[in-house]
Amino acid sequence: MTTLFGPDQTTANGVSGAPVIVQESGRERGSGYSRSSLLDGLNPQQLEAVEYRGQALLIIAGAGSGKTSVLTRRVASLLESREAWPSQILAITFTNKAAAEMRERVVALVGDHARGMWISTFHSACVRILRAEAERAGLSSTFSIYDSSDTRVTLKRIIKGLDADTLGFTPANVSAKISKLKNELADVDSYARNANMSDPQEVMFVEIFRQYTQRLRAASALDFDDLIGETVYLFRAFPRVAALYRRRFRHVLVDEYQDTNHAQYALVRELTRPVDAELADELEAQGLHVRNVQDSTGAIPGASLTVVGDSDQSIYAFRGADIRNISEFERDFPGAKVVLLEQNYRSTQNILSAANAVIGNNFDRKEKKLWTAGGDGEKIVGFTGYSGHDEAQFVADEIEALHQAGTDYRDIAVFYRTNAQTRALEEILVRAAVPYRVVGGTKFYERAEIKDAMAYLIAVANPDDELALRRILNTPKRGIGPATETQLGSFAADNGISYRQAMRDAAALGLGPKVTNAILQLARLLDEAALMLDPASPAGAASVSDVLTFLLEGSTLLSVLRSSRDPQDEARAENIEELVAQTKDFTRENPDAGLVDFLTQVSLVAAADDLDDASGTVSLMTLHTAKGLEYNAVFLTGVEEGLLPHQMSAHEPGGPAEERRLFYVGITRAKKRLYLSLAMTRAQFGDINVAMPSRYLQEIPADLIDWRQSPGMANSRGGTQSRALNARRDGYGKREQQGLPPAPKPKTEWANRVTAQVRDNGDLTLEPGDRIRHVDFGDGRVNQVTGEGTKRIAHVLFDSAGAKKLLIKIAPIEKL
DNA sequence: CGTCGGGTGCTTTTT
DNA sequence: GCACCCGACG
Numbered sequence: 001m002t003t004l005f006g007p008d009q010t011t012a013n014g015v016s017g018a019p020v021i022v023q024e025s026g027r028e029r030g031s032g033y034s035r036s037s038l039l040d041g042l043n044p045q046q047l048e049a050v051e052y053r054g055q056a057l058l059i060i061a062g063a064g065s066g067k068t069s070v071l072t073r074r075v076a077s078l079l080e081s082r083e084a085w086p087s088q089i090l091a092i093t094f095t096n097k098a099a100a101e102m103r104e105r106v107v108a109l110v111g112d113h114a115r116g117m118w119i120s121t122f123h124s125a126c127v128r129i130l131r132a133e134a135e136r137a138g139l140s141s142t143f144s145i146y147d148s149s150d151t152r153v154t155l156k157r158i159i160k161g162l163d164a165d166t167l168g169f170t171p172a173n174v175s176a177k178i179s180k181l182k183n184e185l186a187d188v189d190s191y192a193r194n195a196n197m198s199d200p201q202e203v204m205f206v207e208i209f210r211q212y213t214q215r216l217r218a219a220s221a222l223d224f225d226d227l228i229g230e231t232v233y234l235f236r237a238f239p240r241v242a243a244l245y246r247r248r249f250r251h252v253l254v255d256e257y258q259d260t261n262h263a264q265y266a267l268v269r270e271l272t273r274p275v276d277a278e279l280a281d282e283l284e285a286q287g288l289h290v291r292n293v294q295d296s297t298g299a300i301p302g303a304s305l306t307v308v309g310d311s312d313q314s315i316y317a318f319r320g321a322d323i324r325n326i327s328e329f330e331r332d333f334p335g336a337k338v339v340l341l342e343q344n345y346r347s348t349q350n351i352l353s354a355a356n357a358v359i360g361n362n363f364d365r366k367e368k369k370l371w372t373a374g375g376d377g378e379k380i381v382g383f384t385g386y387s388g389h390d391e392a393q394f395v396a397d398e399i400e401a402l403h404q405a406g407t408d409y410r411d412i413a414v415f416y417r418t419n420a421q422t423r424a425l426e427e428i429l430v431r432a433a434v435p436y437r438v439v440g441g442t443k444f445y446e447r448a449e450i451k452d453a454m455a456y457l458i459a460v461a462n463p464d465d466e467l468a469l470r471r472i473l474n475t476p477k478r479g480i481g482p483a484t485e486t487q488l489g490s491f492a493a494d495n496g497i498s499y500r501q502a503m504r505d506a507a508a509l510g511l512g513p514k515v516t517n518a519i520l521q522l523a524r525l526l527d528e529a530a531l532m533l534d535p536a537s538p539a540g541a542a543s544v545s546d547v548l549t550f551l552l553e554g555s556t557l558l559s560v561l562r563s564s565r566d567p568q569d570e571a572r573a574e575n576i577e578e579l580v581a582q583t584k585d586f587t588r589e590n591p592d593a594g595l596v597d598f599l600t601q602v603s604l605v606a607a608a609d610d611l612d613d614a615s616g617t618v619s620l621m622t623l624h625t626a627k628g629l630e631y632n633a634v635f636l637t638g639v640e641e642g643l644l645p646h647q648m649s650a651h652e653p654g655g656p657a658e659e660r661r662l663f664y665v666g667i668t669r670a671k672k673r674l675y676l677s678l679a680m681t682r683a684q685f686g687d688i689n690v691a692m693p694s695r696y697l698q699e700i701p702a703d704l705i706d707w708r709q710s711p712g713m714a715n716s717r718g719g720t721q722s723r724a725l726n727a728r729r730d731g732y733g734k735r736e737q738q739g740l741p742p743a744p745k746p747k748t749e750w751a752n753r754v755t756a757q758v759r760d761n762g763d764l765t766l767e768p769g770d771r772i773r774h775v776d777f778g779d780g781r782v783n784q785v786t787g788e789g790t791k792r793i794a795h796v797l798f799d800s801a802g803a804k805k806l807l808i809k810i811a812p813i814e815k816l
Numbered sequence: 817c818g819t820c821g822g823g824t825g826c827t828t829t830t831t
Numbered sequence: 832g833c834a835c836c837c838g839a840c841g
Binding site: 121123148225229398418483484646658662684 | 830
């Protein structure tokens, strides 16, 4: 990704020779500044947010208030007016995708010379700093980055070794606690100092934490939280290193500030501190030009800080995000300017009214009301299904209706609270032949075969990484079992050598010749691959894809999958080939980047990053992933008690309020049409539970929602449901409350009932004119058949259920 | 050492 | 309704 390691991006030290010309805030703009194009179409508040110059600026940006536009224009205006060089700008976004988009937009405004900016996520920026300063931080510059599953595996081994599971420790709860501590910038020692060591539970936790820290260090690995924390430690321990970056970045901008945690806050503070005169002179003496940024006392003033956020969209408290970072910004940065953006350019007034009504139920918030000049628009559509499948069928039908009416699939999104909800949705969407994509979820890089292939690369890049080595030791199967794996580990520990070295010395273990050979062969393979990257060797300077291909061939990982008789292995082989293709793309896009750069990029991709705008498909994603995105039509599914708000949030302080913000985020993603749907029963853990409408639904004024099938209407359909479902709530079931008979049942009420059974019609062939019978939709006539092979789709006009598209292979149909 | 089968426990959201 | 863990067997 060009965002991270563009060839023209140099490290903080690398640009030291460039002349630095900075105009202090408040001065006249340069003459080349074309004010009009940059400021076109901005409202007065936006204008102020773009043009304000001062130490600290807080932009409170309501959903859809043109925040990205303001941020990019602010950066562009700094560049255009020559107040800053591109290299003096650091902009932090939440995802790589947002970073790429921002870079693109700034380049579009001011041209190519803007490329030297750092626009990246907190994590990417920290990795860059840490790799550049690795030596001083006592790290290997090729350190591995452990994701949550790596952390889990490591903790699992530690817990097992300590028999700590008997005390109730699980990888999940320990990693959550460690993460929380690291977000507060605590480490083992600082934690242990304040721990109650008479509590055996505490003692054990400290021991687990200590071993975890040691293992990561031994493996030259950092987890996600370390990336931020270690950078803060680095700056605090080495003021001279910090000074380099403080001198370099004169303008720091942080997006989604409401979701920053304490460590990220501390990092921002470190970056925006002044450099005292003495240190500044020292930098000058080293040949770094500081004269132009020094003030009259010789010090370098702190960088200007711009943060953008909306506390109503703070949805990451569970991950340590601290809403106080934004609510106390003015206290933290005295004299800070605050600009409030309330005008919404995204949604219709009906959608905004619903959003305002919902979020108004959270106390402790700054009053803020979104408004639009764009008109009321369509009503919100509500639907209650009998089951999750029923709900999904509604979604599929409406998507088709929207598509027929001219809405592109790519302009439609389906949101849900938990990933588990995708199952029913996917089943129905596949059957209805709606093209869709699940954003995030089981990510490409989380697939086992991809992690295997990546582990080979990691083992080459970072020979200390025992986790990666142990993962590939017996993948593909080489007859090296758990016993041998452990033996290698103890051999390494006993002799004070690395796991990798133990593998090279495997002959000394006295194992069978077959096993010994297998280990030695793997060790040799990795050494040879490392040589391909060693500039000192004749084979050096190989590309990432060359190395990967070499490793795949030498390990037979790919050929084993190809010749397997397990049909799933074919897909796995294809995935690995896709990975090879990605390494080639990577090298083409970043000719100067190497293996470590590739690994870094892969480690830091977020769910939202793999969103492909060009794909003509409906997007499915969690509400969390949806933040920052917008769609013409949004389906917000599973609006039920226990799901939204989620069961788990009930016991946490601030839980229900955060869930409400999540609902608010979901609502405000919709530009034109919003659908709220729920089900009366939902499958969970394999069995079926009764669900109740979410409390948040009541908070939306009833006249904003057009219930196609309300919870009340659904209830009236016979008394088979539990009492809980009959509990009447305000805002729906109005007819019953007024003593009216239930509204006439729309035909969808029965047509939407769908069986979840999966079937296979083999190579059933259908042709236009054929009559068929569908388990749920009844009889119908085939109008048209499209698609190839297993993806053949029948376009059927049912006698009573209307027009549907069906995937012939799996639809519950028979030919009449 | 590898494979298969049955039991268990689990899911909130993610850089 | 799945993934993972463990134990039995080849």
